[in-house]
Amino acid sequence: MLSVITQLFPLWALLLSALAYFQPQLFIGIKGQIVPLLTIIMLCMGLTLSISDFRNVLASRKALLVGVVLQFSIMPIVALLITRLFGFDAELTVGMLLVGSVAGGTSSNVMCYLAKGDTALSISMTAISTLLGVLLTPLLVALFVGQSIDVPVQSMLISLLQVVVAPVLLGVVLNYALSGLVKRLEPVLPLFSMLAIVLIIAIVVALNAENIAHIGGIVALAVIIHNSCGLALGYGITALMGFDKKICRTIAFEVGLQNSGLATALAMKFFTPTAALPGTLFSVWHNISGSLLAGYWARKPLSELGAVPTTQPRSK
Numbered sequence: 001m002l003s004v005i006t007q008l009f010p011l012w013a014l015l016l017s018a019l020a021y022f023q024p025q026l027f028i029g030i031k032g033q034i035v036p037l038l039t040i041i042m043l044c045m046g047l048t049l050s051i052s053d054f055r056n057v058l059a060s061r062k063a064l065l066v067g068v069v070l071q072f073s074i075m076p077i078v079a080l081l082i083t084r085l086f087g088f089d090a091e092l093t094v095g096m097l098l099v100g101s102v103a104g105g106t107s108s109n110v111m112c113y114l115a116k117g118d119t120a121l122s123i124s125m126t127a128i129s130t131l132l133g134v135l136l137t138p139l140l141v142a143l144f145v146g147q148s149i150d151v152p153v154q155s156m157l158i159s160l161l162q163v164v165v166a167p168v169l170l171g172v173v174l175n176y177a178l179s180g181l182v183k184r185l186e187p188v189l190p191l192f193s194m195l196a197i198v199l200i201i202a203i204v205v206a207l208n209a210e211n212i213a214h215i216g217g218i219v220a221l222a223v224i225i226h227n228s229c230g231l232a233l234g235y236g237i238t239a240l241m242g243f244d245k246k247i248c249r250t251i252a253f254e255v256g257l258q259n260s261g262l263a264t265a266l267a268m269k270f271f272t273p274t275a276a277l278p279g280t281l282f283s284v285w286h287n288i289s290g291s292l293l294a295g296y297w298a299r300k301p302l303s304e305l306g307a308v309p310t311t312q313p314r315s316k
Contacts, residue, residue, distance in 0.1 A: 006190045009198070010291070013284045016202040024206035031203050031268070037196040038265040039163050042130075044189040044196075045106050046171015047182050049127055060121050063243060067125045067251040068132065070234055074255055075100040076140045078229045082222050090149050092219065094141065095275035098263040099226065099282050101140040103133035105260065106193065108253040111290040115297035117250035125254045130168060133259075134160040137266070152270055159269060164262065197261045197283060204264055204280040207273035215277070223281045227289055230256030249297055257286045 005012075020027045079100030083093040104126050112122035138156035145151065175182045205212065234255030238248045264279035 002187055002191050006194050009194050010284055010288045012194070012198050013201050013287070016198050017205045017280075017284070020202040020205040021209050021212060024209040027199075027203045027206035030199075031207060034200050034203055034265050034268050035159075035163055037200050038261055039167050040196045041106075041193045041261055042164050043167035043171050044193045045126075045130070046168035047175050047189055048106075048109075048186065049123065049168070049172050050175055051172070060118075060124065063118075063121055063238075063247050063251065064125055064128065066238060066241065066243075067121075067234075067254050068129055070237060070251065070255050071104055071125075071129050072101070072132070072136050072140065074233050074237075075226070075230050075258065076144060078233075079226055080144050082226055086218060086222055088222070090145070091272050091274040092215070092278065094145055094149050094151075094271055095263070095267050095278040096222065096226065097141050097144050098137070098267055098275070099223075099258055099260055099278050101133075101137045101144075102259045102263045102266075103129035103137075104254040105257045105286070107287055107290060108257040110190075111253045111257065111294040112250050114291075114294040115249050115253070116246065117253065117297075118246050119250075121247065122250050122254060125250075127168075129254070130164060130259070133262075134165055137262075149271075156266060156270060159266070163265070200261055200264055201280050201283050204268065204273060204276045207268075208277050208280075211274055211277065215274075216281075219277055220281050220285070223278055223285050224289075227256055227258075227282065227286050230258075231289065231293060232256075253290060253294075257290050258282060260286065 076097060077100075079096040080093075082088075083096050088096065106126060109119065109122045109126055113119045134157065137160065138151065138153040141156075142151040142153050208216075231252050235248045235252035238251045239245075243251070260279040260282035262279075264276045264283065267273075267276035267279055
């Protein structure tokens with residue numbers, strides 16, 4: 001039952017977004033809870049990680065390196081090109097860049113599993129890109145828009161350490177020290193994460209209720225193009241490099257599905273509600289596109305001809 005509720009994430013996000021759009025006063029008062037809600041999401045992510053997930057990095061160095069490089073190159077570059085194509089102002093530009101410069105989202109792990117990808121590699125990539133993103137996200141945003149927008153790199157770095165690294169590491173430690181308890185809590189962790197991100201989305205929609213009527217459609221189109229490019233290039237480039245289909249599917253999800261909740265929280269904390277709009281729309285859309293693609297790939301058999309093993313089976 002809990003898994004069904006969680007899988008309907010896009011529906012809950014749309015319903016609560018509609019409520020926030022028509023009754024913004026219900027959510028504006030809790031705008032200060034965005035960062036605490038994000039901390040909950042990252043703690044839940046940490047609780048699903050184990051030390052063995054990080055050991056898998058040693059068994060899949062090539063695939064992981066390629067995936068991380070694509071993650072932090074394709075998405076910010078495509079985001080910048082889209083903002084130029086649509087002529088976005090400074091606020092929307094920084095919002096798109098934040099979406100493009102954050103790490104992969106935890107939903108990529110679920111989509112990878114459903115699509116018969118390499119789940120161990122997906123989890124390892126998410127963990128490593130999340131830690132690397134603490135440094136790379138503010139630096140990439142500053143690199144691409146720092147000349148036209150004041151990007152508080154140091155403050156963003158400190159904030160990312162507080163709301164990303166600390167809760168993730170705490171979750172890993174708790175998973176190691178209290179594995180039995182965490183195992184019992186594991187079924188409800190995705191539900192907590194989903195509730196937190198849905199609330200974040202609703203808060204940002206409420207704060208942008210007036211703007212959405214004017215710019216929501218064009219930003220939604222930009223987000224769809226951004227996500228589609230990440231999925232297509234993540235798969236296409238790795239296929240051209242000779243990786244097997246299982247790895248290509250995995251890296252496609254890792255590149256195309258972003259931690260847009262983090263992008264939204266950073267936009268709200270350091271920039272403006274308008275800058276948070278791309279992250280909000282991305283949060284809804286990438287779960288829809290990811291689910292559709294995972295369902296399609298789940299029905300397509302994997303060809304192991306010419307496959308290059310990149311990971312070892314996870315220990316039980």
